Amino acid sequence: MPGRQITDHQMRLLMTLRQTDNTPIAAAKAGFSTASGYRIEADPRPPSTKRASRSRRRPDPLEHVFEAEIVRMLSAAPHLRSIAVYEEMLRRHPDLGAGIRRTVERRVRQWRAVRGPEQEVIFRQIHEPGRLGLSDFTDMADLGVTVAGEPLDHRLYHFRLA
Known part of the structure; x- marks a missing residue:
């Protein structure tokens, strides 16, 4: 094919x-x-x-500024948007050229994944009706219930569907 x-x-x-x-x-x-x-x-x-491993197609345009400047900016303000970093790099280094936007975005995303702030993780729970039941016993001896003067030692059982 x-x-x-x-x-x-x-x-x-x-x-x-x-x-x-x-x-x-x-x-x-x-x-x-x-x-x-x-x-x-x-x-x-x-x-x-x-298959040979893919190597770089061109020299890294951020080689001399990423660790020195961009990482320092991201460490000081971890939630800084990558477009703001890009614009600041163009302002500081006009020789970089406009073609590095995707490179900056990719490198910032990689930095955040490894060294960025912790992300909140949520595991959603879906409870289908009638699929899961909750069951519980409660010891009632502490209430002091008596029947014909005799203490009643009993438990209550509680069950409900989630």
């Missing part, structure tokens, strides 16, 4: 089918083109081992 990456499973399937079928048939059964089948036969490493 065009535009889709070939998985390790598809490659192993091709190599298994290749023992009984020719390359075009084995590639079709594995779910990709004949050209991909021939390309895999030429380099039989699994696709997961072929």
